[in-house]
Every structure is written in structure tokens, then in C-alpha cells.
Amino acid sequence: MTAGVLANDNKIVFLVLDGLGDVPHPGHSFLTPLEAAIKPNIDRLAVESGVLGRTIPVGIGITPGSGPGHLSLFGYDPLRYEIGRGILEVLGLDMDMAAGDIAARGNFATVQDGIVVDRRAGRIETSRTRRLCEEMSRSIPEIDGVKVVIKAGVSHRFGIIFKGEGLSDELEDADPHKEHMPFVWAAPKSPTAERTARIINAYMERVMDLLKAEGAANGVLLRGFSQSPDIPPFPEKYRMDSLAVATYPMYRGLAKVLGMKVEKEPADYGEMISILREHYDRYQFFFMHIKETDVAGEDGNFEEKTRAIEIVDRIVPDIWALAPRVLVVTGDHSTPCMLKGHSWHPVPLLIATNMGETDAKPFHERNCLKGSLGTIYAKELMTLALAYGSKLDKYGA
């Protein structure tokens, strides 16, 4: 951004439907879920008060993960800033990261004579993983003055955070990534990380000693070592007190990493709206995250994705009734049902404002392609939202 950001109380709401974008489906009259969905509220908003366009999350042809997808939406260059895999894992488990902490994804694994014979310990049950994590927490709460926090995930998975002074995440994974390969220790990528590697390896040694009678789950693998990125906090960058409202912990966590606040953890859309209403006066920016569209896309379930959009449509009037200056409806990436996964396709974008400008068209991929906003990089969306929010100075005399 090149123009100064003005602090004012104009409200900007981002309603992010995860994996929203899709492609025409041959099994559904070549419609997309967004075209097939009966969504009178979003369409009225678009026709009366909205302009349309598309965003490219990272680059043409590039399929983003959730980290880069959201970083771009919030105006951070996803090629410059990175949110590590370990961080996403612990955020997804609702664990709290502080500056300097090292997060990693953990697996219980089967190790025989120094060879990793099963990277998932026979996919042990979640209850057993819980018990093992509790034992590890109790027996080895810290090592060399570094506190270790672990939390069980699903099946053989767990999240782990090392909390201490002077740690570095310049580490190779302690995971051979393939089975029937020798077990590997965390290795420093640079001299700065030598001490951290020693501490983590000492921890792993003690854990494996603790687990030695556990049969299939007698080993642990750690990967994706990462610290919180050194990233300018969102509320300062844009001069907006910012609130994240999301049912999934990972997205609340992502928002927290960027300096947004989380007031409550909503269980459903109804609670999301209550939280928005209750705290509307105290914030200027609101990030509302909807996961169900992405889940349905990943499942390749066209009807379910269509229904997910229809359900979101019902809460849109509650948001618009609060009279935000700007309401952005978009996704962090596309998750086409036909591909059953994230994709590189541009993402439909709707910017609704109270100023009367409109493309006068319902909201879906085909109209977004012809929308007046054009196809822009997602990282430029925040600048546009600030412009519509009257939060940007003129550039130059």
C-alpha cells in the first residue's frame, strides 16, 4: 500500500467462505454450487449494493494452503510471509502460541532397531494418543529450562510447543517422511539452531525412553518446526481494532497470530452473529470464517456445498443490518467439488458498500468474471476494502 491509512470507526466485515470458488460441474447442468444455490439475501445485496470481481490467492496456477490463502486476504504477501505447518497444527488444536515458541506436528510411530517401520503407529486410537500425551506432559514437563506443551489430535497425531528463550525454528524435520527408513533426529539448518536441536533431540530421547514398552507407539516423529512469523500486526497495519469470529480453532488461531482479538468461540452461525452484535461497537474490522463450504468441496459433495452456501445466506441480513461501511463476501481459495481439494482457480469476490455503487448482478463465478473489480491478487483486496471504507489518504498531490 502506498497511501496512508486513516483511523476512523467505519466498519469492514470480511465474510470468508472457505474454499468458496468452484468450477462448472458436468453432473449439475454445468453450474457451480454458488450458481445453483438459492441465496436470495446475498444476491439482493449484490444486485442492490455490490460490485463483483475475482481474486487470485497467491499466483496464477498456484493452489494455496489455508495459511497463504488467509495471509493474502488480509493483505500480506504470501510469498514473503509464511505461517509454518507446525503453527497451523497447534492452532488447529486450539493451543496458544507466544512469540519465540516453536511449534511442531507430532506423530506417534513404530520404530524397530532404529528403523521407522510405521510412521503412524498403526493409526492408534485417539484415546490412546490422549493417554500417551498426558503421560508425556506429566513426566517431561520441561527440558533444559524449555517448557514443553503437548496436546493430542486425532488418531496418532499431536501438537507440541517448545517454550523458552533463544529458540530457533531453523530445523530439519525429525521424521524420515518415508517408512522403512532410519529414524532421524532434528538437525539444525544453521548454527543458530544448534542449541534448539540439542534440546528437542534430548526431549525426544526421553520420550522414547518413556514409550519403550508401548509396542506400536514406541516412537515419536516431529515435523514442521516453526515460530510465529515476524509479521506486522493487522490492527496496527490497518489502524482497525479487529475481531475474529470463527467456529474452527485453526482460523481463530491464524487471526490471533496476526494480532486480531477473539472474544468467544462460537459453536454455530447463530453464536457467530451474537458475538458480532455484542462486540460490534468496539471493533472496526471483523473476520467471520465459514468452514463448511470447504469441507463439502473436499468431499466432492456438490449438494452439500450448495446447501452450505444457502445456510450462510440466512445470516447475511443479520450482518448487513448492522450497517457496516463495507461487507466483503469471498473465499480464501477455491475447492472445486470435481477436484475434491483446494485449487488454483480464482475466487469469486463481492464487495457490498453503503455508497450505492453496484454491478447490478447476482453473486457467482460467471458474473464475477465480468465484474467491475476485475481479477485482482487477493493481497490487494485489503487496499480496496480500505478505499471503500474511506480509510485511505489520497496518494500524492
Next chain:
Amino acid sequence: MTAGVLANDNKIVFLVLDGLGDVPHPGHSFLTPLEAAIKPNIDRLAVESGVLGRTIPVGIGITPGSGPGHLSLFGYDPLRYEIGRGILEVLGLDMDMAAGDIAARGNFATVQDGIVVDRRAGRIETSRTRRLCEEMSRSIPEIDGVKVVIKAGVSHRFGIIFKGEGLSDELEDADPHKEHMPFVWAAPKSPTAERTARIINAYMERVMDLLKAEGAANGVLLRGFSQSPDIPPFPEKYRMDSLAVATYPMYRGLAKVLGMKVEKEPADYGEMISILREHYDRYQFFFMHIKETDVAGEDGNFEEKTRAIEIVDRIVPDIWALAPRVLVVTGDHSTPCMLKGHSWHPVPLLIATNMGETDAKPFHERNCLKGSLGTIYAKELMTLALAYGSKLDKYGA
């Protein structure tokens, strides 16, 4: 630009309608002024000989001032080059800048016991400002070998130029920017500017001594100290002798800063056409600037902006009759009536050529959105104009 520029006598005319771009107006059947205007000549040109597109003046969501708006149109990266506030002020007063000169905007102000109690001296009358400026010119024509040129503007405003060797514009404003704050002197931002600051402050001291009996107008404030940017001259960059034809002094001045010539100062569109005709053979590039569209937009006057376009339409056949190789019709930025000010919205672009290529559509925002030129950064327009003007070498073998 990546390809070599060829010198030839093919003519390129830029007809720049300031603030041309607009958004659909709810009070006018959701039309824009460009859609509502009856402009048979421009539309015939577009349909028979024109291709359409849109330009982004500086960046997505970025609202440009006149300086960056025009720099981009002329192919200069507005993030790299800057035309200072002081320069725009003195150019607007039709004062001449030379390389090394320092320009600033001046206010007469009321200063009591070192406090600026009124930054505009009670908005004194223009006639009084004229008298005071004349007195200052006569009494203090120079200081420390630096010549001082001043010219009255409207009400309490004046433009001032310091002419001498080794001056620097690395100066903080001699203006507290708020009332009831202590008067401040020009302060150097770097050691290079220390001498310039001393000279300017000595000048201000003498001026205030001169004005001490003037009551409300007993002080002066100076801001926006700036030198001509170190910018490659337009005629050399593009190998075209270049003529600016504009009724408003600021735009003639801007063109002069870029090395374009000004033959005469036209009072109206009729004179603009005469100047164009008279000097058509001696130049290759012509910058014709129309201010009225922007003025109407700033006033939020839809009918007036529509009429301004209709009036410009009448001179288009006179330009086209000269058979330029390329006639570009566009704006330096959008000034939507609904916003009553400059905005970030992409600007409609028409390139008419004598080669027969056409999108076969009338010229307005909606058609430009779908035009074959696409949406491009304004700084890329000159390259496109040169290409249509057969003035660019092939790039690579």
C-alpha cells in the same frame, strides 16, 4: 519499456479528460456520465476506429492526486517519481520552475506571541494578498544571494520560489498544520538542507518584520518545499517533440516539468484546437488537457459532468481531421459524482487509430470493462500508444 523507441513523424494525441471515470449513479438510472452523455463523435470514433480498456492510475484501491495521475499517463512510475506539493502550487499559479529551484505553498497567517492563532489570516481578500506579495517582492527580492519570486493566489494563499545554487528541498514544513500551536521554522531533514533552512528562515524573519503592522496578516507559513524531480525528459524518453495544450496553468506546468513545450495559453477549447492545428507539423506528441469533467465530478454534479463530456465531443472531429496515427481519450483518474472527489476506480480508455482495428463499441465504463485492451496500469499506456504509433522496435530476435 523493454523495446527501443523509433523516431518518426507519426503523431500521437492524448486527450485527457480530468477525472473522467465514474460509477453507475442510482439517481440517474444507474448510468455513468460517460454513458448518459450524447457524444456522437467520440462514439463514432470508438465504433469505427477504437479499442477500449481501463487504466489503474497508481494501484488497486489507490486514489491518486493530479501529480501521480499524470505521471502514470506519461509512462513514469508514480511510485518512483514524485511532483511535490509546492511545485504543483506554483505551477497552478503559472510560475516558472527551473532545475534546482525550491517551490512552496504559502499562507498569510495570524501569529500572536509565537502562537499561530489563524492559519489563514481570517481568509483575507485576494486583493490584499496581492498587495502584500508585491510589497514582499519589492522589499526582499533576494536573501543571501538567493532570489525569491512570489505570486499571490486566491484569498490568503501564495506561491513562492527560491532560486539559487545548492539548495535542497529536504525540509520540514514551516507550518504547525494546526491552529493554536507554536509557530515553527523550516527544519532540515538532512545536513544537506541546513543552509537552505537558514536562508528560508532568514527570509521568513524579514517578511514577518515587514508584516508586523498588518494585524491579521502578520505572519507567513510555508509548506510542501519541493524541487523539480530528477526525471528523464518526456521528449527524449519517447523521441517525440511534445506540446502541451491546456487551459489550466497547473497542467501546462506539469507538462513543462516533464520537458514538454507550451506554445500558447488557450482560453477555451476553440483556442486549444487552433494551437493544435497551428503547431501540428512541428511536434509528434500532443497532450490536451480538459479540466471541466473533474470540476463537475468534485461538485457531485452529474448533469454538469455529462454536459462537459458532450462539449468535448464537439472538438473531437477537429482533432481526428488532422489524421493523427493514434488518438488516446482517457482520464488521469476517476472523480465519481457520488463521491465528490478523486477515487481509485479504473479509468475508461479509448485508443483510436488509423489502422482499422476496433472493438466496435461506444466509449463508456461498461464497454471499457469488456474492451480488448483489458485493465492495465496507466504507466503502461505510453508503451501501448507507441506501439499503435509504430514507434517501437520488436523486442528480441
